[in-house]
Amino acid sequence: MLELSPELPALSVATAAPGAAADEDTPRARGYGVLFWLSVAWIALVILAAILASVLPLKNPDTPLAIPRMGPSLHYPLGTDDLGRDTLSRIVYGARVSMIVGFTSIAFGLIVGGTLGLIAGYYKGRIGRLIMGFTDVLLAFPALVLALAIITFLGQSLRNVVIAIGILSIAPIARFIRASTLTFSEREFVLAARALGAKDFRIITREILPNVAVPTLSFGLVAVAVAIVAEGGLAFLGLSVRPPTPSWGGMINEGRTFLSHSPEISLIPAAVLFVTVLAFNFVGDSLRARFDPRRGGL
Amino acid sequence: MTALRTIGRKFLYLLPVLFAVTVLSFLLLQLLPGDPAVLILGPSATAAAVAVLHHQLGLDRPLWAQYLHWLDRVCLHADLGFSYQNHQTTLSALRERMPVTLELIILSQIIAFAIAVPFALLSATRPNKWFDRLTTTGSFGFLAVPDFILGVLLVFIFAVKFHLFPATGYTPLTANPLQNLRAMVLPCFTLGLGSQAVYLRLLRADLIATLQQDYITMAKAKGLSSRYVLLRHAFRPSSFSLVTVSGLEIGRLIGGTFIVEIIYALPGVGSLAIQSIYTKDYLVVQGTVLVIAVGYVLINFFIDLLYTVLDPRIRHAGAIA
Numbered sequence: 045m046l047e048l049s050p051e052l053p054a055l056s057v058a059t060a061a062p063g064a065a066a067d068e069d070t071p072r073a074r075g076y077g078v079l080f081w082l083s084v085a086w087i088a089l090v091i092l093a094a095i096l097a098s099v100l101p102l103k104n105p106d107t108p109l110a111i112p113r114m115g116p117s118l119h120y121p122l123g124t125d126d127l128g129r130d131t132l133s134r135i136v137y138g139a140r141v142s143m144i145v146g147f148t149s150i151a152f153g154l155i156v157g158g159t160l161g162l163i164a165g166y167y168k169g170r171i172g173r174l175i176m177g178f179t180d181v182l183l184a185f186p187a188l189v190l191a192l193a194i195i196t197f198l199g200q201s202l203r204n205v206v207i208a209i210g211i212l213s214i215a216p217i218a219r220f221i222r223a224s225t226l227t228f229s230e231r232e233f234v235l236a237a238r239a240l241g242a243k244d245f246r247i248i249t250r251e252i253l254p255n256v257a258v259p260t261l262s263f264g265l266v267a268v269a270v271a272i273v274a275e276g277g278l279a280f281l282g283l284s285v286r287p288p289t290p291s292w293g294g295m296i297n298e299g300r301t302f303l304s305h306s307p308e309i310s311l312i313p314a315a316v317l318f319v320t321v322l323a324f325n326f327v328g329d330s331l332r333a334r335f336d337p338r339r340g341g342l
Numbered sequence: 343m344t345a346l347r348t349i350g351r352k353f354l355y356l357l358p359v360l361f362a363v364t365v366l367s368f369l370l371l372q373l374l375p376g377d378p379a380v381l382i383l384g385p386s387a388t389a390a391a392v393a394v395l396h397h398q399l400g401l402d403r404p405l406w407a408q409y410l411h412w413l414d415r416v417c418l419h420a421d422l423g424f425s426y427q428n429h430q431t432t433l434s435a436l437r438e439r440m441p442v443t444l445e446l447i448i449l450s451q452i453i454a455f456a457i458a459v460p461f462a463l464l465s466a467t468r469p470n471k472w473f474d475r476l477t478t479t480g481s482f483g484f485l486a487v488p489d490f491i492l493g494v495l496l497v498f499i500f501a502v503k504f505h506l507f508p509a510t511g512y513t514p515l516t517a518n519p520l521q522n523l524r525a526m527v528l529p530c531f532t533l534g535l536g537s538q539a540v541y542l543r544l545l546r547a548d549l550i551a552t553l554q555q556d557y558i559t560m561a562k563a564k565g566l567s568s569r570y571v572l573l574r575h576a577f578r579p580s581s582f583s584l585v586t587v588s589g590l591e592i593g594r595l596i597g598g599t600f601i602v603e604i605i606y607a608l609p610g611v612g613s614l615a616i617q618s619i620y621t622k623d624y625l626v627v628q629g630t631v632l633v634i635a636v637g638y639v640l641i642n643f644f645i646d647l648l649y650t651v652l653d654p655r656i657r658h659a660g661a662i663a
Contacts, residue, residue, distance in 0.1 A: 177358065177359075180359055181359055181362040181363065181366070183593075184359055184362070184363050184635055184638065184639045185363070185366070185631075185634075185635045185638070186592075186593040186594070186596040186597050186634060186635070186638055187593060187594070187597055188596070188597025188598075188600055188601075189596060189597060189600070189615075189631055189634050189635065190631075192600070192615065192616075192619060192627075193367075193370055193627065193628075193631045194373070196370075196619045196624070196627050197370045197371065197373035197374050197624070197627075198373050198375075199375060269486075273488045276488055276490065276491075277488060277489070277490055277597070277601055280490040280601060280604075281600070281601065281604060281616055282620070283619065293490065296490060296491065296494055297490075300494060300497075300605070303494070303497060303498050303502045304502045307498055307502070310494050310498075311494075311495075311498070314491045314494060314495070317488070317491065318486070318487060318488075318491055321486055321488070322486050325486055
């Protein structure tokens with residue numbers, strides 16, 4: 045689940061989604077569909093919840109307020125957890141951790157991995173091989189093991205979770221961007237720019253980067269989903285943010301002991317995390333299918 | 343001849359990767375905020391004990407000398423560190439727990455292939471019909487479910503609701519094979535269902551592409567049965583990419599075993615690592631990370647080799663060119 049492989053989007057939803065067969069024939073004839081907009085709406089809702097958590101009229105997520113393991117009621121719409129904390133406000137505050145980790149770690153990965161990928165794709169020779177060798181080394185560690193190792197030795201905190209997952213994302217992002225850069229650096233407009241005397245830096249930033257940016261956006265959204273799952277996994281193992289700060293993976297883990305009597309303690313955050321991951325995957329994949337140059341009818 | 347050269351080239355590439363992996367594993371200890379010896383031994387350690395460990399780890403020497411010292415201990419003395427919490431060497435702890443993790447991985451992969459191959463074959467023969475739609479949508483779902491959610495769900499459904507399989511309680515395979523397998527059903531399905539989705543999607547896409555090749559039409563024109571063509575002419579070349587992907591899948595699986603072993607309380611390598619992380623048993627964590635990473639690199643190397651040797655298209659690539 046943690047593998048952010050560049051191959052992954054290739055085996056994508058586009059073929060799975062009903063109606064995809066028709067899309068293949070007429071790539072731009074259709075709109076995005078209801079499922080796409082529902083996903084966008086859900087992502088917007090989660091982001092808004094994460095930003096506005098402290099402004100919203102929510103109970104304190106960190107302190108016990110009521111009887112533990114209470115079912116849903118008017119006062120506690122999603123019930124309370126094993127310590128009597130309000131599940132709804134823990135879900136909303138948990139969105140904060142997921143969104144911060146998801147977006148900042150991938151932003152970090154895009155800056156570092158993106159730069160490496162552009163350089164490796166443009167300078168195919170020794171520099172390119174060196175960078176690819178570096179990514180091979182990063183990929184030599186199973187993802188979760190590397191993240192756990194970094195957090196164990198660096199210490200457990202939100203910042204270090206972002207660093208660990210950001211480091212994990214460098215290699216797949218670098219490889220993805222290198223692959224797109226390779227195809228664009230052979231194109232005529234790059235040759236034209238070079239013929240006009242443009243410097244390498246200008247060609248990379250002004251000619252290649254804008255073209256690479258479009259497929260990277262969809263890849264980045266799928267990467268955010270992977271990062272959210274990674275944080276969830278770390279939190280599930282108790283190695284993300286420290287308690288009592290709520291995070292979805294941690295909530296799923298805390299409720300595990302009470303599956304027989306109050307399964308909702310685990311299952312509500314599980315459902316929220318799953319829907320969020322699915323939404324990011326779906327939006328990323330739909331955009332990829334739409335902007336994929338190979339399907340653009342060239 | 344070309345195959346040998348390919349193997350040689352891959353082997354030359356393996357060495358720097360292994361070197362870098364050992365360096366990174368070694369450097370983990372340097373990330374610790376403070377004196378590693380003090381942190382490893384814990385707050386109750388005496389100054390003398392700290393001094394001894396200091397000397398053992400060679401912390402008074404320059405970093406490169408420390409690395410060589412560490413590598414020498416690891417390679418020549420098979421010394422992967424010592425657990426100051428359990429008073430056990432990391433090596434013996436790993437040896438005890440490795441069979442559990444290996445059983446988990448192997449059984450989960452058997453399940454994954456047993457589901458993926460027939461479903462992919464059926465889907466690919468009639469792409470975009472209802473059966474294909476159902477399996478591809480289903481596999482997309484399984485691909486998106488994180489292991490820790492699938493694990494909790496399976497426990498909830500099959501252990502808590504229907505009492506079909508136990509959620510915890512591991513019995514060694516040698517002590518009671520049947521009870522062992524019963525306890526392994528849920529953990530193996532938790533891991534296997536995810537892999538199954540990866541394999542199914544790949545194999546399906548690969549088969550659909552292969553079935554459109556001219557030689558398939560040719561085979562059909564010769565009057566061979568569709569089943570024979572599907573299995574002998576289409577599945578065989580596709581199975582090679584399946585082998586490569588299963589190599590990549592092992593990385594995900596190793597991470598998955600960590601989570602699955604915690605959910606089902608299995609005494610494997612993953613739970614050893616996690617427990618060592620909880621108890622701040624840094625040397626055990628370092629040793630385990632090293633073993634896992636080196637093992638992962640070697641497995642991928644051998645799968646790569648296997649691919650080169652088995653696939654006639656790659657084996658004879660030089661001869662044609």
